[in-house]
Amino acid sequence: MTKVDLPVRRAAGRLRALLHGDGGMTTAEYAMGTVAAVAFASLLFEIVTGGTIKEALTGLIERSLEGGGV
Structure with a gap:
């Protein structure tokens, strides 16, 4: 040589x-990304299934089925 x-x-x-x-570093990054995505999805689920949003979405769907009156 x-x-x-x-x-x-x-x-x-x-x-x-x-x-x-x-390889270990990318695995840890994927794990942290997955945890963050699940936390964000849980937060969105709580917001969307909450009373105010649920009533607003129900009202919007009912109005659209009735003919769209605002």
């Missing part, structure tokens, strides 16, 4: 590490 080969091998190793990344 020549003196030139070692820096080339090191650079190739660094490039591979950058391109492939750390």
Whole structure:
């Protein structure tokens, strides 16, 4: 192995590490994203099924079925 080969091998190793990344890190990121999405969905579900929104949506549907009077 020549003196030139070692820096080339090191650079190739660094490039591979950058391109492939750390598998554990992406798994943790997916887990955190999933937890955040579930929390957001739960919040939206609570808002939509709450009394005020439910009444507004029911009224909108009833008016549209009756002919659309505002």
